[in-house]
Amino acid sequence: MKKKVLAAILIAVGVLTGCGNSEPISSPIQTVEAEPIATDTKEVEQPAATESSADEVAPEHSYRSELTNEWIDEDLKDQRPIAVMVDNERTALPHFGVADADVVYEIMNSTLNDRITRFMVVVKDWDKIEQLGSIRSARPTNFMLAAEWNAVLCHDGGPFFINDWVAKDYSANFSGGFARYSNGKAAEFTEYITYDKYTNTQKGKTYDGLKQRFANSKYTTTYNDYYQGPHFKFADGEVTFDDRSDAISATTIELPFKHNGSTLKYNEETGTYDYYEYGSAHKDADSNAQLTFENVILQDTTFAELGEGYLIYNAIDSGRSGYYITQGKAIEVTWTKSSENAITHYYDAKTGEEIQINTGKTYISLIPSDGWSSLVIK
Numbered sequence: 478m479k480k481k482v483l484a485a486i487l488i489a490v491g492v493l494t495g496c497g498n499s500e501p502i503s504s505p506i507q508t509v510e511a512e513p514i515a516t517d518t519k520e521v522e523q524p525a526a527t528e529s530s531a532d533e534v535a536p537e538h539s540y541r542s543e544l545t546n547e548w549i550d551e552d553l554k555d556q557r558p559i560a561v562m563v564d565n566e567r568t569a570l571p572h573f574g575v576a577d578a579d580v581v582y583e584i585m586n587s588t589l590n591d592r593i594t595r596f597m598v599v600v601k602d603w604d605k606i607e608q609l610g611s612i613r614s615a616r617p618t619n620f621m622l623a624a625e626w627n628a629v630l631c632h633d634g635g636p637f638f639i640n641d642w643v644a645k646d647y648s649a650n651f652s653g654g655f656a657r658y659s660n661g662k663a664a665e666f667t668e669y670i671t672y673d674k675y676t677n678t679q680k681g682k683t684y685d686g687l688k689q690r691f692a693n694s695k696y697t698t699t700y701n702d703y704y705q706g707p708h709f710k711f712a713d714g715e716v717t718f719d720d721r722s723d724a725i726s727a728t729t730i731e732l733p734f735k736h737n738g739s740t741l742k743y744n745e746e747t748g749t750y751d752y753y754e755y756g757s758a759h760k761d762a763d764s765n766a767q768l769t770f771e772n773v774i775l776q777d778t779t780f781a782e783l784g785e786g787y788l789i790y791n792a793i794d795s796g797r798s799g800y801y802i803t804q805g806k807a808i809e810v811t812w813t814k815s816s817e818n819a820i821t822h823y824y825d826a827k828t829g830e831e832i833q834i835n836t837g838k839t840y841i842s843l844i845p846s847d848g849w850s851s852l853v854i855k
Contacts, residue, residue, distance in 0.1 A: 544579035544601050544626075546711035546836040555699040559603045559687065560623035561670055562632040563596035564613040565737060567755050569666050571762035572596075574609035581770070582622060583732070583739060583842045589786035591736035592845070599626055603672060603687055608763065610669035612655060617642050617789040618843070624648065624818035627704040629696055631655070631670055631687075636787055647703040647818040649696045656684040708820050712833040718806040723827055727800075727807035729855050730773065733848035741773060741840065743805045750802070750840065771837025773802035774823060775852065776812050778843040790843050792821070799823065800854065803835050807854055 539548040544558065563575060565586070575581070578598035586595035597619050600606065615632035620642035623630040630650040643650060656675035657667050671686040691698050718724035730750070732739040741750040752759045752768040759768040777798040779791045795813045801823060809826035823832050844852055 541711075542579065542601055543707040544599065544709075545838060546709075549602060553602055556601065556603075557698065557700045557704070558599050558601045558626050558628040559670075560597050560599050560619070560626065560628040560630045561609055562613050562615050562619060562630070563598055563609075564611050564666065565595050565754070566593065566666075568662060569611050569613075570755070571760065572610070573669060573762050574606060575759075576761040576764060576766040576768050577605075577609075578838070580626075580839045580841065581768070583734075583840070584616075584618060584790070585734065585780075585788070585843070585845055586616065587786035588782060588788055592734055592848070593736040594734045594739060597622060599623075599628055603670075606670055606672045606687065608656075608658070608669045608671060610655075611666050612668050612670060613665065615639055615650070615652075616787070618792055620645065620648050620650070621792050621814075621817050623650075624703065625705075625814075625820045626708060627700050629691075633668055636783075638783055638787060638789070645817065651687075651690050651694070654685065654690075656686065657682070703818060705818075705820055709839070710831055710833045711836055715804070716833060716835045717804045718808055721806070721808060721827075724806040724808050725854060726805065727773075727802045727854050728805055729853070730775075730802065731853035732775075732842060733844060733851035739842075741770070741802075744769065745805070748804060749837070752840070769838070770840040771803060771835045772839040773800075774810075774839065774841045775800045775802070776821075776841070776843050777846055777849045779846045790845075792843065793817065793819075798826075798849075801825075801832050801834065802854070 536548050538551050540551045540554050541547065542549045558579070563572060575596065575598055578600050580599040582597040583594050584597065585592045587593055595613065612631060612633055614635040615630060616635060617638055619630060619632070620639065624647045630648070632650065633653045642648060655668050656671045657677055657680065658669055659677060659679040660667055671684070673686045673688050674683055675686060676683040728743040730741040737754040738756060740753040742753060744751050747769060749769040749771050750773050752770070760766060761768070778794070780788045781791065782788050793814050793816060796811050799810045799812045800807045801810045810823045810832060811826055812821055812823050814821040824830065825832050
């Protein structure tokens with residue numbers, strides 16, 4: 478396994494709303510610049526609408542989502558996703574709207590507090606959002622990951638380490654100012670994404686939603702010149718590893734995040750992986766829907782500490798280890814990300830070919846390398 482940590486120096490100043498430190502800290506951070514890829518936003522390349530079976534017929538006025546390969550409204554074809562930072566502290570539960578996300582990243586948010594995690598959820602059809610969150614601050618890694626999808630990162634500030642990342646040409650973000658709900662919790666657990674305006678009658682205040690935020694911003698709602706095409710390669714049929722002697726059983730996945738106790742359990746009835754944390758099944762507050770995934774991708778990733786628990790993953794790397802897990806089996810993969818806003822590609826460790834994944838939702842976790850050996854797949 479080739480290990481290569483690319484690093485440069487970032488010294489940021491100032492503090493955005495949300496959380497931060499008062500003293501600047503010098504730290505190693507990836508700053509490899511990527512050139513924008515020219516694309517015509519009116520003719521964005523999408524995955525072909527291939528049929529998974531000979532008798533399948535495409536629903537009227539639909540296309541296959543580039544995030545899940547599921548049939549969705551054709552009007553969404555050029556709409557760029559949003560990536561939302563979701564607080565994963567126990568107090569923030571239950572979450573609203575997370576089960577509707579297309580892709581969910583779970584990432585160590587701090588080296589303190591037993592390595593508590595935070596979600597970054599990627600949503601294509603954000604016009605339907607009624608309440609999503611609660612939302613919290615972002616970290617430098619999130620700007621690199623959101624850029625892979627040409628997504629607008631929605632968060633509530635962050636430590637001063639993110640300042641230079643906010644300023645990147647490829648970055649797009651909405652920070653703070655989202656709807657505040659009176660839910661009886663401390664203020665940091667009351668902010669949620671909405672699509673349209675939300676009026677809190679108790680506070681007598683109205684908050685803008687995504688509709689207004691986009692209209693009042695410099696950002697397009699459609700893919701721009703930094704969009705690099707579909708992130709995943711989806712199989713025409715169902716991916717299974719029943720004929721692979723190197724595949725291992727993967728019915729329970731225990732991630733090395735002690736604070737949350739993050740666990741994925743294979744559900745044979747649905748053929749998906751149900752997510753659990755804090756010893757309970759994760760279910761949305763609004764729909765009671767279980768958070769579940771057709772695909773699970775785990776990446777062995779090094780990181781650099783920035784001070785006071787803050788960190789940045791060395792997400793730009795090549796040939797590092799990982800797993801692709803689906804249908805109760807796991808295979809070893811390697812992963813490569815060539816620059817800050819480049820797509821992370823995953824390769825079958827046995828064949829060297831880029832993997833194809835199943836239609837449906839995907840869970841991705843960047844596992845800290847010093848905890849990789851504590852990952853349990855059984």
